[in-house]
Amino acid sequence: MAERKLLAGHAIRRLRRGAGLTQAAMADMLAISPSYLNLVERNQRPISATLLIKLAESFDFDPRSLAAGEPGGGADAIRRRLADPMFADLEIDRNEVEEWLASAPGGAAAFARVFDRIGGGAVVEAGDDPVTLVRREIERWRNHFADLDAAAEALADELRLGAGDLYGAIAERLRAKHGLTIRVLPADVLPDTLRRLDLHARQLQLSEMLDPASRTFAVAFQLGQI
Structure with missing residues (x-):
């Protein structure tokens, strides 16, 4: 199985801004080029293991926070919301979503929060029983919940489920x-x-x-x- 690339530019940008650093200053601390850091922050380059170690050594930083901190649950979760019929005519592809997350993570998080609050395009009809409502919701999300899957995978890793028990x-x-x-x-x-x-x-x-x-x-x- 191919190793999944870790793209979490939003978290690196938030860490840098929280420390009051420019890209050049942070790059100097991490012994990398400013252009490389810029690409990482824009999710154009994955975060390497070496960079993770340098971040942990230079900042009060827990690498495990990267996955949990993705705005709106990350690109897959944002795309799941954009699969709602109300957005069908926009034809927003994954690259656009990733650019949005890289350039305006706060806006993406706000969109996800509002969408989830209003329930997206779901329509509840009078007389619908709970089972029907749940089935309709699962179908609306095409039975794929990226943020839930990520949380389950993280828990499975913590539980070390490879043993099978x-x-x-x-x-x-x-x-x-x-x-x-x-x-x-x-x-x-x-x-x-x-x-x-x-x-x-x-x-x-x-x-x-x-x-x-x-x-x-x-x-x-x-x-x-x-």
Whole structure:
């Protein structure tokens, strides 16, 4: 699998401006050329591992903040919003979106915030049930949520899911980060539910009626709600 390039010029520009530096001054601190820094800030060049190390050494900077800080969730998330039918006649391509993010990240973030607040072009009809509304929303976004995917990938990396024990990894996350243990109880103890969060006992209680796959889904669902 090809290594994904890290384009986060907005974050570098924000870091530089926060430090009160010109491009020339920051480039000098990082021992790179001003022209290269300019290309990085405009997302015309990816951020190399060497540059990440220099940034971490020279500034109060956590490299993990790059992905989380993309305006509007990044280019893919902005394009997902622009896929709404109300923008169909504009034919905005990825290059234009990336240029927008590079030149005016605040404007892109504002667009995303307003679009999400008003619900885009979604139309709610009287009598629509929740399942229909959710299905329509998924179809409207073409079943692709780039910002959610990125967050899930980051969590998967933290949980080190390469070993394949998803249930065990999530259970450990709930225990270590949220102080919750998992307890499987007889069906007569949980007669009306298959999953219950008992905050007093700091337990996520699961019914014995759940099969292994359903137990994994239940703990993942609970982790997503915290």
